[in-house]
Amino acid sequence: MHTDKPDFNEYAVIDLGSNSFHMIIAKKIDNSLQIIYKNKQQVQLASGLDKYYHLSQESIQRAINSLALFAERLKDFPISHVKVVGTFTLRVAKNRLEFLKAASLVFPFPIEIVSGQEEARLIYLGAINSESVKQSDVKFIIDVGGGSTEIAIGKDQIPAFVESRPMGCVTYAKRFFPNQVITKQYFERAKLAAEQQVEKFTQSVKSKNITIAFGSSGTIKSIYKILLDLGVTDGIITLKRLEDLVSYVLEFKCFDDIDFPSLSNDRKLIFVSGLAIFYGVFSAFGLQELHYTHSALREGVLYEITGHKSxxxxxxxxxxxxxxxxxxxxxxxxxxxxxxxxxxxxxxxxxxxxxxxxxxxxxxxxxxxxxxxxxxxxxxxxxxxxxxxxxxxxxxxxxxxxxxxxxxxxxxxxxxxxxxxxxxxxxxxxxxxxxxxxxxxxxxxxxxxxxxxxxxxxxxxxxxxxxxxxxxxxxxxxxxxxxxxxxxxxxxxxxxxxxxxxxxxxxxx
Incomplete structure (x- = not known):
């Protein structure tokens, strides 16, 4: 790690998510960014939270091991060119200082834990600046993470509405699907819990007159890819297609049985719970269609640290x-x-x-x-x-x-x-x-x-x-x-x- 290198033109962003740790590195050329490296570590940090919101030593060690790997790649980076953000699990973990202290021994860059609202803002920023949208569009962005779900709505660079709810694919898998068993009853309970999480602002969201909706995160990416597996050529997620997908999924008896070509074994463990959350929110808000976007929190942070918007x-x-x-x-x-x-x-x-x-x-x-x-x-x-x-x-x-x-x-x-x-x-x-x-x-x-x-x-x-x-x-x-x-x-x-x-x-x- 170096404190200053004036001609250095690479930037790194690390997202310490509740399910996965992601690192992206981009090179700034003139006024554009070129992604040159990506790394994903399946840490499942949220699964290490006990009922008292303490992280287990095993989950902390998995996280430290991943950060040590990231540190190897970033050893020549100036500190001003690296931004690390922690999300839901680090927000709620009672022993997060223990994690941060252990992390500092192998990872020399500061770790910033962002609020749910700030996470939603950064996700929104990443999505709208990578998709082709009109300035007049009222844009809806949703990200179903491992421990929380973020929602943002707006027209400009700063969203007019941001919200974060404590429901994620890792925590809901643990809470609603014991022994990774799939039943209609378990799924309906998870979906209803998601609807309850957003009921206080459902009418407010509906009144925003949304003209275009985007979804990011592994859950929505998996839904998008499975729809392609099933022959949906445009990849657009609609209520009818979502209902059909839910029907297909409920035919399986347990997580490991799920058989779609694009669904990895790791994602199988958290896909059904993520689908229940997304289906519940989609239905509650009365969305007509939604597009998958590959850009979210990491891209939003990258957009800011490279000077596009300070x-x-x-x-x-x-x-x-x-x-x-x-x-x-x-x-x-x-x-x-x-x-x-x-x-x-x-x-x-x-x-x-x-x-x-x-x-x-x-x-x-x-x-x-x-x-x-x-x-x-x-x-x-x-x-x-x-x-x-x-x-x-x-x-x-x-x-x-x-x-x-x-x-x-x-x-x-x-x-x-x-x-x-x-x-x-x-x-x-x-x-x-x-x-x-x-x-x-x-x-x-x-x-x-x-x-x-x-x-x-x-x-x-x-x-x-x-x-x-x-x-x-x-x-x-x-x-x-x-x-x-x-x-x-x-x-x-x-x-x-x-x-x-x-x-x-x-x-x-």
């Missing part, structure tokens, strides 16, 4: 939407951002560590959104804001970035204990704590909500021997007329003293 742009749009939706005071938030930027610039000049630009952006976005919970109540605003940021849909942010935003905002005021601040797998803890110090100081300095406040009357310095020991210098003339801010800073000093190594010194000059 994640930064998506994140900025998301933050702008939240500011508008929650009626955040833009003047006050903007002034807080200005103060954060000023203090951070001072910090960078005196500190001996470097903070990544992506982490710096998260600091600024936390300043923009720190009052998002004000619409609920000013009392405990930090808790309300943290809850909203942790649970809302935030396109462009992976799960840990979103959790970091929630954490920074949740600890931006009042007393706290450093040991209660969660650890992160993608970010160094000491850097997270630095961001929190700066955000707390900026919010406090702007507490009077003065639009004319000049942040340059404050100077910040970090002591060499302890990055958590901060000196804040305040111009004497400002201090004489702003006694309330000084009192607030004195209280902040007390909060800092309650935490080991934290110290805030106030200097008037």
């Amino acid at each position: 994640t930064q742009d998506i994140c900025e749009k998301t933050v702008g939407f939240l500011i508008k939706h929650y009626n955040i005071d833009k003047l006050h938030a903007g002034k807080t951002v200005d103060i954060v930027k000023w203090l951070f610039s001072q910090w960078k000049m005196s500190a001996n560590i470097i903070i990544d630009e992506k982490l710096e952006s998260l600091l600024y976005w936390s300043a923009w959104l720190h009052e998002i919970g004000l619409s609920i109540n000013f009392s405990n605003i930090h808790k309300h804001s943290a809850y909203i940021l942790k649970n809302c849909n935030m396109p462009g942010f992976n799960e840990e970035q979103q959790f970091l935003l929630s954490t920074l905002v949740g600890y931006h005021r009042k007393g706290f204990k450093v040991e209660n601040i969660p650890n992160f797998s993608l970010f160094e803890q000491k850097q997270v704590l630095v961001l929190l110090q700066i955000l707390r100081l900026a919010v406090l300095i702007n507490n009077q909500r003065s639009a004319t406040l000049n942040e340059k009357v404050f100077k910040l310095r970090v002591l060499d021997d302890n990055i958590f020991h901060v000196e804040l210098y305040i111009e004497n003339d400002f201090a004489k007329t702003n006694g309330l801010i000084l009192l607030d800073l004195e209280q902040e000093q007390i909060y800092w003293q309650e935490n080991k190594h934290w110290q805030l010194d106030i200097r008037i000059k």
Whole structure:
């Protein structure tokens, strides 16, 4: 792994799915991408989840073995040219940190776990940019994965509707088809469970006036190929063809008996459950026809990291939407951002560590959104804001970035204990704590909500021997007329003293 290679023109994306791990490598030539390598490892990570959502050691080891193989192929890749995303099983696994720690020993690239909504957005992005569609089309995309099913609808690059439901071909095979036996009763139960998963938004989907539908993933690819086996020349999936396929499949007694030329032995183990999910959703939404697309999550991620549409742009749009939706005071938030930027610039000049630009952006976005919970109540605003940021849909942010935003905002005021601040797998803890110090100081300095406040009357310095020991210098003339801010800073000093190594010194000059 290399940190930077300016002329390197290959990009890799790895999808850590609940059923399979996939890696694709593409070469960027001018403004187009050429896929030059693909690798698929049948890991079936979701099958290793127990009823308490803990991954078994066997499933973790299968995953580690696959990552070690991928690492061999990527040994010359710059870190900025590799993106690894984890999906449903890693979202829900209670011991995922154990997996991530073990993975880091054999795989040197960061693993980003994305939310279900973000996964749906990326699947949508991959599909619509690889298929021939009109801009005016209302596009419906569905992906039946190993542990979850993602649905997205939209016209433009950013979908207007995204949803992720906890139903996948691996988990449903385990839940509804004991001993891999096929019966009409088992199939109907699985189909009904899928319909129940989408019933809350079925009417909303039907009202979107969908003009074209696409399906991705191994389940839908298998349905498409089996229809070709059966003589359907155009490969289009319709309700009638789906019903006929279900009838054929229900003639078999168990998974191993299924006999279609295009269906592999591995896919047999999860095909019937995936078919039940897809049939249930197809019927519930009243779809007329659907086309298979080979592009999904991996292609969507590849599309973004190669500069076609930057994640930064998506994140900025998301933050702008939240500011508008929650009626955040833009003047006050903007002034807080200005103060954060000023203090951070001072910090960078005196500190001996470097903070990544992506982490710096998260600091600024936390300043923009720190009052998002004000619409609920000013009392405990930090808790309300943290809850909203942790649970809302935030396109462009992976799960840990979103959790970091929630954490920074949740600890931006009042007393706290450093040991209660969660650890992160993608970010160094000491850097997270630095961001929190700066955000707390900026919010406090702007507490009077003065639009004319000049942040340059404050100077910040970090002591060499302890990055958590901060000196804040305040111009004497400002201090004489702003006694309330000084009192607030004195209280902040007390909060800092309650935490080991934290110290805030106030200097008037």
